[in-house]
Amino acid sequence: xxxKFKFVLTGLLIAYIVLLLxxxxxxxxxxxxxxxxxxxxQPHEVPEILPTAEEGEYVLLLLEDSxxxxxxxxxxxxxxDVSEGDVLLIRDKTAEWYVNWxxxxxxxxxxxxxxxxxxxxxxVSTVENRIEKFLASGVGDIVFxxxxxxxxxxxxxxxxxxxxxERRFSLWHVLVMMSAFSLGILICNVFATLHDVEVSGTRKxxxxxxxxxxxxxxxxxxxxxxxxxxxxxxxPLKAAWQRVIELLGMA
Amino acid sequence: xxxxxxxxxxxxxLLSLLAILTIAPLAVAAGTSEVSKFCVSQVSPKELSPAExxxxxxxxxxxxxxxxxxxxxxxLAIESPIKILGATRKEIGTxxxxxxxxxxxxxxxxxxxDVGVYYIPLRVFWRDEWGEEGELCSETIYFSLRVTxxxxxxxxxxxxxxTVPEVVKPGDTFSLKIRLxxxxxxxxxxxxxxxxxxxxxxxxxxxVEEYLGVLKSGEETLVTFNLSVAADAHTSQHIxxxxxxxxxxxxxxxxERKEIGVFVRGEPSVYIQEITLEPSNLQQGSxxxxxxxxxxxxxxNAEDVRVEVSxxxxxxxxxxxxGEIPPDSxxxxxxxxxxxxxxxxxxxxxxxxxxxxxxxxxxxxxTRIYEVRVLEKAPLIPLSYVVAFSVIAIALLAGVYFVQxxxxxx
Numbered sequence: 001x002x003x004k005f006k007f008v009l010t011g012l013l014i015a016y017i018v019l020l021l022x023x024x025x026x027x028x029x030x031x032x033x034x035x036x037x038x039x040x041x042q043p044h045e046v047p048e049i050l051p052t053a054e055e056g057e058y059v060l061l062l063l064e065d066s067x068x069x070x071x072x073x074x075x076x077x078x079x080x081d082v083s084e085g086d087v088l089l090i091r092d093k094t095a096e097w098y099v100n101w102x103x104x105x106x107x108x109x110x111x112x113x114x115x116x117x118x119x120x121x122x123x124v125s126t127v128e129n130r131i132e133k134f135l136a137s138g139v140g141d142i143v144f145x146x147x148x149x150x151x152x153x154x155x156x157x158x159x160x161x162x163x164x165x166e167r168r169f170s171l172w173h174v175l176v177m178m179s180a181f182s183l184g185i186l187i188c189n190v191f192a193t194l195h196d197v198e199v200s201g202t203r204k205x206x207x208x209x210x211x212x213x214x215x216x217x218x219x220x221x222x223x224x225x226x227x228x229x230x231x232x233x234x235x236p237l238k239a240a241w242q243r244v245i246e247l248l249g250m251a
Numbered sequence: 252x253x254x255x256x257x258x259x260x261x262x263x264x265l266l267s268l269l270a271i272l273t274i275a276p277l278a279v280a281a282g283t284s285e286v287s288k289f290c291v292s293q294v295s296p297k298e299l300s301p302a303e304x305x306x307x308x309x310x311x312x313x314x315x316x317x318x319x320x321x322x323x324x325x326x327l328a329i330e331s332p333i334k335i336l337g338a339t340r341k342e343i344g345t346x347x348x349x350x351x352x353x354x355x356x357x358x359x360x361x362x363x364x365d366v367g368v369y370y371i372p373l374r375v376f377w378r379d380e381w382g383e384e385g386e387l388c389s390e391t392i393y394f395s396l397r398v399t400x401x402x403x404x405x406x407x408x409x410x411x412x413x414t415v416p417e418v419v420k421p422g423d424t425f426s427l428k429i430r431l432x433x434x435x436x437x438x439x440x441x442x443x444x445x446x447x448x449x450x451x452x453x454x455x456x457x458x459v460e461e462y463l464g465v466l467k468s469g470e471e472t473l474v475t476f477n478l479s480v481a482a483d484a485h486t487s488q489h490i491x492x493x494x495x496x497x498x499x500x501x502x503x504x505x506x507e508r509k510e511i512g513v514f515v516r517g518e519p520s521v522y523i524q525e526i527t528l529e530p531s532n533l534q535q536g537s538x539x540x541x542x543x544x545x546x547x548x549x550x551x552n553a554e555d556v557r558v559e560v561s562x563x564x565x566x567x568x569x570x571x572x573x574g575e576i577p578p579d580s581x582x583x584x585x586x587x588x589x590x591x592x593x594x595x596x597x598x599x600x601x602x603x604x605x606x607x608x609x610x611x612x613x614x615x616x617x618t619r620i621y622e623v624r625v626l627e628k629a630p631l632i633p634l635s636y637v638v639a640f641s642v643i644a645i646a647l648l649a650g651v652y653f654v655q656x657x658x659x660x661x
Contacts, residue, residue, distance in 0.1 A: 048602065048618045097600030097622065100561045115600065236656035243651050 005165040012158050013180070019150035020184050022143055025131045026067055028191025030198075031116070032089040032124060033063030033072060034136050037107045038082055041075065046104070049075060049095075049117060060106050061121065063088060066136035067144050071112035072096075073104055076121050087132045089195055092119025124195075155180035170224045171233065175217035182210035288315055289375045291394040292351050298397045300436065302362040302404075302501055304336070308355050309394050311375060316348040319377040320385060324354055327372040332364035333396055346377070364398045371396065405499035406435030407442070409509050410471065421517045421550045422482035424455050429493065429511060431463075432471045439466040439497035439505075444474045446511070447492040451481035466497070486517040486551060517550030519615065521576060521607050526621055528588070533565075535596070535628040539588040541566065545605060547576040553607040553615075558584040561602040565590060565623060576607075590625055599623045 039060040043050040050058065059079040064071045066087075074090060082088065095117040104115060124132065135144050159177035163169050186207035192199045199207075224230045293310040313319060325340040336357040343352045370393045378385030410430040419425045427446070433439050442463040448454050455477040466472050495507040525544040533539060541560070547553045556573040560566055567587035576582050605617040 048620045095598070095600075095622075097598050097620070098563045098595060099600045099602065100563050103561050103602050113595075114597075236652055239655040239658075240648065240652040243655060244648065247651075 005161075008161060008165075009158065012154065012161060013183075016150060016154040016158075016180060016184065017187065019147055019154065020187055021147070022131055022135060023147035023151050024184075024188045024191045025128055026135060026144065027188050028193075028195060028197060029087075029089060029124060029128060029132065030192065030195060031072070031093070032087055032128075032132065032195075033065050034132065035061055035082060035084050035086045035088060036064050036071065037062040037110065038079075038084060039106050041106070046075070049115070061088065062107050062110055062112060063090070064136070066132045066140060070114075071110070072114045072116050073099075073101070073106070073112045074116045074118055074121065076118045079121050082121065085133075087124050087129045088121040089124055090116060090118045091122055091196075093117070094119065151184050155184070170221075170230070172217050172220035172224055175213055175220055179210055179213040179217050182206055182213050186210045288313065288319065288377065288388065288390060289392055290314055291373065291392055293353075294394050294396065297395075298399050299333070299358065299360045300399050301332075301360055301364045304357070304359040306355050307358045307396065308353050309373065310351045310353045311343075311346075311373075311392070312351045313346045313348055317379070318345055318347050319379060319388075320345050320381045322346045322352065322375065322377045325374045325376070326356065327374055327391065329372060331369050331371065332361035332398070333369050333371060334359045334361070358396070360398055366398055368395050368397050370394070404435050404501040405433050405437045405439035405466070405468065405497060405505065407439060407466070407495050407497070407507055408432050408434050409493070409511070412511050412513075414513060419480060419513060419515050421451075421480055421484040421515060424477065424479040427476045427478055427491070427511070427513060429474050429476075430471055431466065431474060431495070433466045433468050435499065436468055437499040437501070438468055439499055440464075442466050442472075442495065442497040445494040445496070446476050447494070448476075448478060451484035451515075452489065452491075453479045453481070455479045480515055483550070484515045484517065486515060488512050488514050518613075519547050519551045519553035519576070519578070519607060519609050520549030521545050521547050521553045521556060521605055521615070521617060523603065523605065523617075523619060524581060528623065532626055533588065533590050533623060534626045535590055535594050536592040537588075537590050541586040541588050541601070543571075543584045543586075543603065544581055545573065545576060545584065546581040547578050550578055551609050552577050554610060556582070556605070556607040559604040559606070560586055561604070562599060562623075564594065565599055565601065565625075592628070594625055596625055596627045599625055 041058040041060045043056065043058060056077060057080075058075060058077050059082065061074040061076060061079065061082065062071060063074055076090075093116055095115070097115050098113060099115045101111045101113075123129075134140060155177045158180050159173050162173040162176055166173075185203055189199050189204060189207040224233070289311045291309060292312040293308075295308045296305070299305070299307075309324070311324065313322075322343040322345065323340060324343065326335045328339070336359055339356075341354040341356075343354060346352045372391050372393055374389055374391050376387065376389045378387055380386070408431070410432050412430075413428045415426040415428065416423070429444070431444070442465065443460055444463060445460040448459050457477055459476065461474045461476070463472055463474060489512070491511040491513065493509040493511050495505075495509070497505050499505060522545070523543055524546040525542075527540075527542040527544075529540050529542070530537065543558060543560075545556065545558070553576040554574075556576050558571045558573065560569050560571075562569075565588055567589050569586075571584035571586065573582045573584055599622070601621040601623055603619050603621055607615050609615070
């Protein structure tokens with residue numbers, strides 16, 4: 001029973017990580033997008049956007065988010081080796097505005113949401129490129145939806161499996177669920193960090209807490225394996241819960 | 252009868268012979284003095300101008316086949332605007348048959364000489380033998396000089412006037428480039444160009460007089476003056492007087508004055524002096540007002556001033572007509588702001604286009620971007636309240652737990 005449980009748990013974790021990859025890669029790429037169209041631009045054509053730009057070759061890129069399909073017009077200097085279909089990462093953003101796309105209709109009536117002024121653009125790795133293109137394909141929405149669903153539901157599934165395996169609820173089950181969720185966040189954070197995409201402090205902390213949570217879960221699992229110790233935790237918990245119920249009932 | 256006819260014929264013949272013998276030597280003798288021996292073969296130069304003084308070379312040719320000796324020429328005095336300076340008689344010497352000889356005269360043409368060809372008599376003297384033994388012969392031949400229409404003097408014309416930049420605006424510093432050409436016959440020497448500069452102009456980094464040196468006949472030169480124009484100069488044509496001083500063959504103090512026109516064109520210049528957004532922080536579902544204060548910092552009226560603001564659904568209207576803004580005056584354009592409940596959170600760019608004309612109908616426009624941040628609508632219960640409540644609840648639960656545990660242990 002224990003071996004089967006461990007096997008199932010390991011399988012679930014692997015499935016979780018694999019399923020998480022499209023979401024983690026896409027989120028980690030931040031403002032990256034697939035190039036829909038490219039145009040050259042002189043700074044004097046849009047002096048209100050590039051007021052201090054010297055004469056030089058600027059490039060207008062119409063980028064599309066492979067998942068949300070939101071488009072952005074990116075103004076960048078010297079994007080010489082860019083062609084349609086490339087997946088590009090936007091670097092050194094100086095402005096990002098929602099604009100009336102008719103004011104900057106450089107692509108023959110192709111609408112877009114935002115106008116981004118960036119210092120440079122970068123090509124992503126081959127793996128990321130393939131995942132992004134796959135997400136941009138016809139089945140991309142389903143894959144990304146599954147990945148997103150997995151990100152949120154798989155820890156709960158792990159929790160359910162743990163409870164089912166032991167036929168009771170233990171505190172370490174909660175910690176395992178939190179560890180799984182923390183692991184997902186950690187994987188996402190790693191991809192984001194690879195591309196210098198900003199990650200909030202809370203996310204960073206929670207991602208880093210994976211190791212602590214894992215150790216805590218293992219320790220608690222060991223601790224709760226002993227029935228006497230388990231009783232030490234759960235009896236006051238149950239009594240406290242009862243008291244809270246009584247207090248709320250009184251209120 | 253028959254005997255008288257031969258005798259009459261013989262008499263006529265004898266008389267005729269006598270007449271021939273008598274007349275022939277006379278005719279030959281007359282021929283040596285009346286038939287031209289010399290002619291003028293060349294005059295250089297052939298054309299002179301009034302007031303011109305220069306050397307003229309006259310060549311004569313011996314039309315005979317034999318040498319003549321002690322040849323001399325003398326310009327005969329006649330009433331003519333062409334005067335010979337110095338000796339009128341010039342000795343040449345021996346001239347072989349068919350050969351030429353030249354003499355040079357210093358000639359001056361009166362200033363008031365009429366245009367035309369003047370024939371001047373030249374008396375040629377010679378002897379057919381060397382020494383005093385030869386008979387002194389002479390004849391009068393003529394040479395011609397043409398007096399052309401103008402004085403031999405320099406004449407400077409202004410070919411073109413340019414400014415750099417092409418359009419001079421109040422407050423500008425510009426270069427006034429004047430192209431001059433000497434269309435006269437004489438070279439202009441020690442040419443100086445002076446320009447009269449008065450308000451609202453000022454010379455910049457140099458003098459108002461330029462020394463140009465020699466400007467040869469037919470040549471062009473460019474004279475440049477660097478000037479600045481006062482910021483409050485009115486739109487109009489301003490006249491400068493260009494004075495050209497030079498020397499030529501007629502005078503050492505020629506002065507020509509020309510008028511040069513420079514058009515100073517003031518223009519309106521409308522800028523957005525101030526943008527006010529009320530409230531300064533927009534949230535989803537909020538309303539407000541956007542006010543643009545436009546100021547004309549130019550020197551001319553800005554006419555037909557209108558403002559267009561383009562955005563993604565933030566403004567209730569996108570066009571505002573102001574009309575006229577005089578220099579140093581301001582006007583305000585106001586736009587209603589309305590943010591939808593479901594507007595996206597983030598930075599919005601308002602593209603503000605200001606269009607206006609000057610009094611000549613020239614169109615101007617000015618574009619700038621104004622950033623507006625749209626914040627998320629404040630939740631009914633602030634997050635801080637939720638967090639505080641959660642912390643209190645957890646603390647309470649923990650407290651209850653530990654109390655319960657102590658009771659159990661007790």
